[in-house]
Amino acid sequence: AQRVTQPEKLLSVFKGAPVELKCNYSYSGSPELFWYVQYSRQRLQLLLRHISRESIKGFTADLNKGETSFHLKKPFAQEEDSAMYYCALVHGTALIFGKGTTLSVSS
């Protein structure tokens, strides 16, 4: 069955520390994966997609088919990165979302 797992409900780091938000997926076929972010009192928005191999706000994510992972990384966390992060997998006409990880960055 198609599934997205984000094992951490909450990740707390200090400003300037490296961040890795974990995402594992289960999918038979070639996956298409995204990271969405929801800042406080704002709507969910696309952060990045694996196809484009881009870096947005210093975040990168690499698809590892061997480990079925799509972890989100940033070398130096900023306080404004504090938000809820969702990993999502395309399945047919819809997105399958993980349960989300709250990232809290403190000074």
Add this chain to the structure above:
Amino acid sequence: NAGVMQNPRHLVRRRGQEARLRCSPMKGHSHVYWYRQLPEEGLKFMVYLQKENIIDESGMPKERFSAEFPKEGPSILRIQQVVRGDSAAYFCASSGGRNTEAFFGQGTRLTVV
């Protein structure tokens, strides 16, 4: 462009009443998706609609739930005879096509008392 607009933002209904949630997609978008987020859970796909058509309703509960996206006006998610378990945040997203980026609304938080 105001983005995807959902209303109301908060809705309280008593058990047995009907809940109507509205979603106005972004200008130019003709594809609408509805998701539900139960407490402590991720977003779960419910239904995908294009104007006047339901494309995929595989995530919709079999009873009491229905959705429409008429030629004119917003998409409506309708829940009849609400129960406490329907309490959740309901999110709508729209896109300009099946494989294009989807933009989300701010959600409607339904509370059934």
